[in-house]
Amino acid sequence: MYDALVVGSGVSGLTNALLLAQAGQRVAVVERAQQCAPLLRGFERWGIQFDTGFHYAGALADGEGLQRFFNLLGLDRHVEIEPMRSSGFDRIITAAGFSYDFPVGGDEIVRSLSDKFPRERSAIRRFIDDTLQVSDHLPYINPTTPIDQLSAFDRAHDVSLTDYLAALTTNPMLRRLLSLHCLLHGIAPERVPFRFHASVIGPYFRSASTIVGGGLALANAFERCLNEAGVDLICDAEVEQILLSSNEGVEGVELSDGTVIHSQTVISTIHPHYTLNCLPDRVFRPIYRKRLSSLDESMSACVLFARCRQPLEVLRGRNLYLLSASATSPPIQQQHQQYGRGSVDEKLLYVTSANAASGSDCGGFMVIAPTTAAQFSQWCQSRLGQRPDSYNMYKQRISAQMIGQLEQSQPELIAAMDRCQLATPLTLRDYMFSPDGALYGVQHQVDQYPLQAITRIKGLYLSGQALIAPGVMGAMISGFSTCGTILGHDRLVGELKQCHQTIQ
Amino acid sequence: MTEQQMITIINDALVEEFELDADEMQPELSIYDDLGLDSLDTVDMVIVLEGAFKFKIREEAEIKEIRTLGDIHEFVKRKLAAEVN
Numbered sequence: 001m002y003d004a005l006v007v008g009s010g011v012s013g014l015t016n017a018l019l020l021a022q023a024g025q026r027v028a029v030v031e032r033a034q035q036c037a038p039l040l041r042g043f044e045r046w047g048i049q050f051d052t053g054f055h056y057a058g059a060l061a062d063g064e065g066l067q068r069f070f071n072l073l074g075l076d077r078h079v080e081i082e083p084m085r086s087s088g089f090d091r092i093i094t095a096a097g098f099s100y101d102f103p104v105g106g107d108e109i110v111r112s113l114s115d116k117f118p119r120e121r122s123a124i125r126r127f128i129d130d131t132l133q134v135s136d137h138l139p140y141i142n143p144t145t146p147i148d149q150l151s152a153f154d155r156a157h158d159v160s161l162t163d164y165l166a167a168l169t170t171n172p173m174l175r176r177l178l179s180l181h182c183l184l185h186g187i188a189p190e191r192v193p194f195r196f197h198a199s200v201i202g203p204y205f206r207s208a209s210t211i212v213g214g215g216l217a218l219a220n221a222f223e224r225c226l227n228e229a230g231v232d233l234i235c236d237a238e239v240e241q242i243l244l245s246s247n248e249g250v251e252g253v254e255l256s257d258g259t260v261i262h263s264q265t266v267i268s269t270i271h272p273h274y275t276l277n278c279l280p281d282r283v284f285r286p287i288y289r290k291r292l293s294s295l296d297e298s299m300s301a302c303v304l305f306a307r308c309r310q311p312l313e314v315l316r317g318r319n320l321y322l323l324s325a326s327a328t329s330p331p332i333q334q335q336h337q338q339y340g341r342g343s344v345d346e347k348l349l350y351v352t353s354a355n356a357a358s359g360s361d362c363g364g365f366m367v368i369a370p371t372t373a374a375q376f377s378q379w380c381q382s383r384l385g386q387r388p389d390s391y392n393m394y395k396q397r398i399s400a401q402m403i404g405q406l407e408q409s410q411p412e413l414i415a416a417m418d419r420c421q422l423a424t425p426l427t428l429r430d431y432m433f434s435p436d437g438a439l440y441g442v443q444h445q446v447d448q449y450p451l452q453a454i455t456r457i458k459g460l461y462l463s464g465q466a467l468i469a470p471g472v473m474g475a476m477i478s479g480f481s482t483c484g485t486i487l488g489h490d491r492l493v494g495e496l497k498q499c500h501q502t503i504q
Numbered sequence: 505m506t507e508q509q510m511i512t513i514i515n516d517a518l519v520e521e522f523e524l525d526a527d528e529m530q531p532e533l534s535i536y537d538d539l540g541l542d543s544l545d546t547v548d549m550v551i552v553l554e555g556a557f558k559f560k561i562r563e564e565a566e567i568k569e570i571r572t573l574g575d576i577h578e579f580v581k582r583k584l585a586a587e588v589n
Contacts, residue, residue, distance in 0.1 A: 152547050157560070290521075449550070449551060
């Protein structure tokens with residue numbers, strides 16, 4: 001019998017587990033993969049450690065919000081933070097030869113971007129100020145921010161990024177440039193609420209960091225902290241049902257092998273669709289079921305994983321955002337019109353480095369090209385390792401196209417590359433258990449009311465990126481937010497303030 | 505739309521989406537004490553009304569004042585009247 005059971009061992013699940021264990025609760029985490037945090041962990045191939053869940057983050061510098069989370073959970077003892085290039089952590093290059101390096105610091109961005117767009121200085125200042133106004137005051141990330149400052153109504157009725165930018169500037173290139181970071185949440189500029197976009201993007205403007213050893217190092221740090229805190233990690237265990245007592249409170253979970261684990265508190269951090277599938281039909285009202293089951297997915301992507309003969313200087317402490325002349329895969333007009341969604345810039349290639357696994361002196365990189373699962377719908381019935389030839393041929397075509405685009409802009413990457421392999425939205429779907437191969441799970445869009453941690457079922461709580469935001473930061477905030485609901489927000493905020501003082 | 509048609513749309517939507525008893529939908533009843541909704545249902549109620557009338561509800565303070573089914577009818581009536589004007 002546990003005080004609390006956490007379903008899913010991603011960053012939000014592990015954050016929930018550590019916070020509850022630190023509060024003295026007996027906690028178990030149930031994970032269907034063989035090891036915890038599979039997405040964060042990434043994978044090794046050809047001597048290269050490829051990250052799939054974490055590439056870089058804001059708010060990790062000393063005294064910042066995410067660093068404070070790491071400190072409170074004990075993760076900071078096991079990971080080393082590495083700042084990216086402060087003069088330019090994101091380099092934007094267009095096919096027409098325009099280039100811009102995003103530096104760290106609001107004033108620095110205003111100064112350098114105004115050099116590129118001299119007539120747009122006030123628009124740029126406004127964008128940076130509005131963005132930082134949101135991201136500097138995120139709940140938990142900033143312990144002085146009141147927890148219930150923003151109501152569900154405020155969050156649902158924000159303007160889209162597109163509408164915000166349209167009111168800001170008529171310069172199409174500047175609008176496009178300021179929309180490129182939509183890649184970091186996977187929601188089209190037409191759909192993403194400005195405040196949500198700012199909450200994800202703003203922290204990078206204050207500081208941009210990586211973790212030495214990448215997501216794997218963070219996953220290992222979590223595992224050590226779980227051990228230290230006495231949390232039971234139950235892997236290779238798929239939750240089939242969330243069990244309810246006769247008065248419809250939570251009683252525990254039943255695994256697919258029939259094992260029952262008892263607890264009167266269950267925190268589900270898995271995709272809301274899958275949470276619904278674990279419950280009897282009648283426990284939620286029809287409207288709430290519809291809300292959970294009709295959430296749209298964030299963008300998917302084709303991802304090229306490549307090894308090169310040596311580490312590449314151009315990618316050290318820096319990501320590339322390459323704007324090609326043409327899209328990697330033809331846009332699916334019909335689908336976009338159908339849902340009125342728009343898409344993340346389809347002519348964008350995002351390039352980031354991969355670390356050599358220990359003992360290797362090679363380098364590696366990943367190229368992410370936004371796309372939709374619909375592009376691959378004719379093969380959607382096929383599974384990993386059993387795809388038809390036509391799929392493999394299509395994959396080859398896309399690989400060749402991505403390599404061609406990359407070669408035009410960054411020939412040295414292709415010259416150094418000796419191995420590569422493409423993952424498609426179907427690969428991502430089957431690998432991440434994410435419907436449609438969404439990179440970031442469900443999308444947060446304008447006119448959509450946020451989900452709450454608390455549910456009608458006594459003892460059942462929701463957590464995870466679907467409630468707050470994607471990325472390590474969004475997932476960790478959702479952990480604090482759900483545990484705040486259980487343990488009391490004031491208590492957690494108080495602990496963070498203590499960290500605040502210690503760090504400063 | 506007549507007022508009766510509006511009330512029918514509201515009541516039908518709430519009966520379906522909150523699994524309420526159609527015979528119980530009397531305007532004087534408290535949506536919380538009598539119909540069994542709670543504060544967790546407020547956002548869902550707003551979503552049901554937005555879906556039924558294709559308008560956006562931004563009047564948070566007014567929504568929080570709603571106590572009875574009749575209050576919902578009056579709220580929607582004001583919204584629809586404001587849209588016509």
